[in-house]
Amino acid sequence: MSGISIVTRRFCVNTRVVTIRYMDYDRQVPYRIFRFVSPVSGRPMQSTVNRIDKPLQWLLGQAGPARPWIFLSVFLGAANGLLLIIQARCVARIIHETVMDGLHVNDRWPLFALVLVIYGARAALGWGRERAGFEAGARVCEQIRIALVERITRLGPAYTARSKTGALTSTVMEQVEGLHGFFAHYLPQLALSVAVPGAMLAIVFPISWAAGGVLLITAPLIPFFMILVGMGAESISQQHFQALARMSGHFYDMLQGLGTLKLLNRCREEETTVAEISDGYRKKTMSVLRIAFLSSAVMEFFSSISIALVAMYLGMSYLGYLEFGAWGNALTLESGIFILLLAPDFYFPLRELGAHYHVRAEAMGAVQEIQNILSKTVHNPPVDTTAFTSPQPVHIRFENLHLTYDGGARRALNGINFELKPGEHVALAGASGSGKTSVVNLLLGFVHPDKGRIFINDTFLETVPPESWRRHLAWIGQSPVLLHGSVLENIRMGRPEASFSDISGAAEAAGVLKFTEKLPDGLDTKVGEQGYGLSRGQAQRVALARAFLKDAPILLLDEPTAGLDMENEFLIMEAMEKLSMGRTVLLLTHRLKGLKNTDRILVMAHGEIVQQGLWSELSEIDGEFRRLLTRGVEA
Numbered sequence: 001m002s003g004i005s006i007v008t009r010r011f012c013v014n015t016r017v018v019t020i021r022y023m024d025y026d027r028q029v030p031y032r033i034f035r036f037v038s039p040v041s042g043r044p045m046q047s048t049v050n051r052i053d054k055p056l057q058w059l060l061g062q063a064g065p066a067r068p069w070i071f072l073s074v075f076l077g078a079a080n081g082l083l084l085i086i087q088a089r090c091v092a093r094i095i096h097e098t099v100m101d102g103l104h105v106n107d108r109w110p111l112f113a114l115v116l117v118i119y120g121a122r123a124a125l126g127w128g129r130e131r132a133g134f135e136a137g138a139r140v141c142e143q144i145r146i147a148l149v150e151r152i153t154r155l156g157p158a159y160t161a162r163s164k165t166g167a168l169t170s171t172v173m174e175q176v177e178g179l180h181g182f183f184a185h186y187l188p189q190l191a192l193s194v195a196v197p198g199a200m201l202a203i204v205f206p207i208s209w210a211a212g213g214v215l216l217i218t219a220p221l222i223p224f225f226m227i228l229v230g231m232g233a234e235s236i237s238q239q240h241f242q243a244l245a246r247m248s249g250h251f252y253d254m255l256q257g258l259g260t261l262k263l264l265n266r267c268r269e270e271e272t273t274v275a276e277i278s279d280g281y282r283k284k285t286m287s288v289l290r291i292a293f294l295s296s297a298v299m300e301f302f303s304s305i306s307i308a309l310v311a312m313y314l315g316m317s318y319l320g321y322l323e324f325g326a327w328g329n330a331l332t333l334e335s336g337i338f339i340l341l342l343a344p345d346f347y348f349p350l351r352e353l354g355a356h357y358h359v360r361a362e363a364m365g366a367v368q369e370i371q372n373i374l375s376k377t378v379h380n381p382p383v384d385t386t387a388f389t390s391p392q393p394v395h396i397r398f399e400n401l402h403l404t405y406d407g408g409a410r411r412a413l414n415g416i417n418f419e420l421k422p423g424e425h426v427a428l429a430g431a432s433g434s435g436k437t438s439v440v441n442l443l444l445g446f447v448h449p450d451k452g453r454i455f456i457n458d459t460f461l462e463t464v465p466p467e468s469w470r471r472h473l474a475w476i477g478q479s480p481v482l483l484h485g486s487v488l489e490n491i492r493m494g495r496p497e498a499s500f501s502d503i504s505g506a507a508e509a510a511g512v513l514k515f516t517e518k519l520p521d522g523l524d525t526k527v528g529e530q531g532y533g534l535s536r537g538q539a540q541r542v543a544l545a546r547a548f549l550k551d552a553p554i555l556l557l558d559e560p561t562a563g564l565d566m567e568n569e570f571l572i573m574e575a576m577e578k579l580s581m582g583r584t585v586l587l588l589t590h591r592l593k594g595l596k597n598t599d600r601i602l603v604m605a606h607g608e609i610v611q612q613g614l615w616s617e618l619s620e621i622d623g624e625f626r627r628l629l630t631r632g633v634e635a
Contacts, residue, residue, distance in 0.1 A: 055367040059182060065143055066136035066183045073132040073188035074195070080125040081196035081349075085203060087118045088341040096334035129188070137184035141176050147374060148172050154378045156446040158405075166248035171369045174248075178366035181359035193223075193353040200346045204339055210325025211310055211339050215346055218306035222299055222350040243284045247277045299354035303347035310343045393422030394456055394472060394553060394584065396443070401452035403438055403607075408450075412438040414607040416452070422553075425585040427595045429625060430604035436588045438607075440556055443586070444475065474552040476576075478559040480543035482534070487516055487542060488523040494546035503549060509578060510545035511571045512538075537568025544575050555580060557587045592629050601625065 063070065090111050097103045152160065152168065160168065197219060205212035254261070254270055261267050314336045316322045326335075396419065403413040413435045420426055428436045441447045442454060445466045454461040461469065474494075482490045491503050491512070498506075507513050507523060515538050519525040527533045534542070540560065547555065560576065561569045573594075587598065595601055596615045603611035603618065603625045611623050618625040 055364045055371075058367055058371060059179070059363060062140050062144060062179075063183060063187065065139040066187075069132045069136035069139065070183065070187055073129050073136065073184075074191045076125045076129040076132060077188060077192040078195050078199075080122050080129065081192070081199060081345075083118050083122050083125070084345050085200065085342065087115055087122075088338055088345070090115050090118070091341060092334045092338035095337055096332065100333050133184035133188055136188075137180035137182075140183045141180055144176050144179065144370065145172055148176070148370065151374055151376065151378065155376055158441065158447045159376065164248075164253070166251060166253065167246070168373075170248040171373060175366040175369050179363045179370075181356065182363035186353075186356045186360045186363075189349065189353045189356050193349040196349045197346050200342050204342060204346075206327075207335050208326045208331060208339060210313055210322075213325075214306065214309050214313060215343065218302070218309065219347070219350060221302050221306075222347065222354060243277075243281045247281050299351040303344075303351050306347060307343045311340060314340060389468075395422055396420040396554075396584075397455040398439075398442075399453050399455065401439075401442065401454070402450045403435075403442065403447065404450055412607055413442075413449075416607075416609060418602055418609060418612070420584060420586060422584055423582065425580065425587070425597075425599045427587045427589060427598045427601045428604060429589065429592060429595065429601055429628065431628065434604040435607040436604055437558065439604075440475075440558055440586070440588060443556065444473065445469065472552050473554050473556060474547040474550045474579075475556045476540075476543050476547055476558070476560045478562045480536075480539040482527050482539055482542060484526075484528060486521075486524045486526055487512065487534075490527065490542055491523075491545045491549055494549035495551075498549055503545075506545045506548035509548045510541045510575050512541050512545045514571075515541075535568075537564050537572070540564065540568070540572055541575070544572065544579065548575075548579055552583075554584045555586070557585065557589070559589055561589075561591065592625070603628075 094108050094111050094115075097108065149172065152172075197215075201212055201216060204215065251274065254274065261270055313322065313325065314331070317325065317331050318336065398416050398418050398420075401413050401416040404411050416435070416439065418426075428439060430436055438447065442449060443461075445461075448462065456464065456469070483493075487507075488500075488503055491507060492498060494506070495502070503523070504513070507516070512523075516522050516525060525533070527539075544560075557576065561572050564572060587595075589595065598615070600612060601615060601618055602609050603623070605624050611618055611625050619629060620626075
């Protein structure tokens with residue numbers, strides 16, 4: 001933003017911590033500290049981005065970990081330019097002494113050897129420069145990807161549920177990769193386009209002020225027209241990335257719903273839609289390439305005209321038509337050839353900058369979607385750095401909880417008050433949209449209340465480190481999530497340091513061994529994404545085994561038997577009864593007849609608790625519970 005000045009930007013990158021410091025002069029805030037912690041540390045990103053900076057300023061602000069590599073790239077490029085000047089001088093002297101002094105070519109072998117050495121050295125410097133540029137871009141992209149993943153993780157399921165997975169993936173992968181060239185090529189070339197031509201002018205002017213003047217006057221034309229041609233490239237690149245995000249999101253949704261599309265016989269229409277989106281992306285891509293090729297053509301045209309002017313001046317000077325421009329001295333063949341050899345290389349850094357200008361535009365276009373994620377407000381209350389431990393059983397208390405979504409437009413909870421005592425089994429019942437899932441999301445820390453507090457043993461939950469608190473929780477939802485890997489690896493997620501015997505015990509308790517014994521690789525059987533290769537009931541048993549392995553004192557169950565057949569439902573219920581023994585349980589369910597053995601039932605409607613009590617009490621009196629029971633309404 002216009003009011004932000006970068007004072008220091010310090011990065012401590014050891015795959016764990018990145019610290020950024022800003023100065024905001026307009027608001028007189030001394031420092032704004034952003035802290036990113038990599039997933040290796042297992043700690044959340046302590047960061048807040050309150051507003052979106054201008055794309056170019058934001059890009060320059062990310063260059064911290066790349067600075068050493070950018071400086072190395074510039075140094076190697078400058079050394080290459082210096083060797084180029086020496087090479088031109090050697091070639092010019094060889095030609096002059098051979099043609100004008102009549103020396104034999106064999107007598108010039110030291111200069112020939114020097115030219116060959118310079119060629120080899122320039123090749124090595126070019127390789128080193130490309131390597132340094134790659135490292136610069138890679139380190140920045142790694143840092144930004146870590147920041148994006150950390151931010152998405154902290155925003156949690158409440159944010160990802162409202163976002164398209166394909167679009168988020170496109171931002172983290174393709175759009176971050178679009179920043180690579182800005183740090184790998186554009187920034188180093190920006191410095192070299194000043195340093196190398198400046199050094200050449202400093203050498204040419206003492207020989208001929210006329211030739212140096214031609215170079216000096218024509219040099220600004222190249223960046224001027226480069227900017228003129230590329231003025232619309234930023235918006236075109238931005239549209240290109242937006243089209244890519246839309247295409248990725250739509251294609252991912254289509255793959256997820258392919259079975260439904262085939263059953264409804266809508267595949268042909270979807271093919272047409274995908275073709276139209278792909279064609280739109282093709283047009284955006286060609287627009288970007290059109291700008292890139294046009295800018296390169298303009299650079300080549302003006303550099304060729306400028307070189308021709310220098311060659312014309314030198315030719316007319318040798319023919320005797322021009323007798324000025326050499327400080328009163330006659331131009332020698334060596335001097336003229338030297339200047340003529342330098343002229344193309346004088347414009348080369350500027351032409352290369354023009355060729356990389358579309359990389360700048362591409363990066364500027366990619367920044368918006370990245371900033372849109374990083375600028376999302378993250379609830380960041382004061383957190384005690386000490387881990388939550390309690391010698392006594394955990395007592396949970398909800399006090400006057402209010403929660404809204406969509407900026408207050410949609411109310412979810414309206415003054416919830418209840419307690420969850422140690423070892424108590426409590427059920428939340430209510431129609432769909434009554435607020436049951438919001439209560440669980442608050443307890444898990446995925447969302448935060450607009451008003452009210454949650455206390456655990458008289459400690460304010462929001463002051464407890466989330467990782468420390470979640471160690472006390474085991475959660476089983478309606479749709480079990482299994483990642484690509486073996487059954488054993490998916491169970492081990494409950495406690496990564498667990499031994500094989502502990503994992504086997506948890507698998508046996510959850511009934512996993514009953515079906516893995518029939519599989520060729522047993523617990524080592526590979527499953528695909530979303531549990532592909534296992535039935536819904538088998539995947540739910542794997543999720544239940546994770547809860548057994550975690551052995552947490554508090555168990556959160558969100559419709560764990562929804563959509564299961566009678567056999568799997570019986571197996572899951574039997575295993576959950578064993579898991580629930582001696583634990584605090586909060587159960588969300590629509591199977592009201594299965595709540596007879598719970599210690600307490602809380603009935604929710606319109607974000608409020610309208611009834612609470614035992615099954616025997618609630619089923620005998622008029623109210624929401626009896627209405628749900630009578631109508632068989634599913635929660």
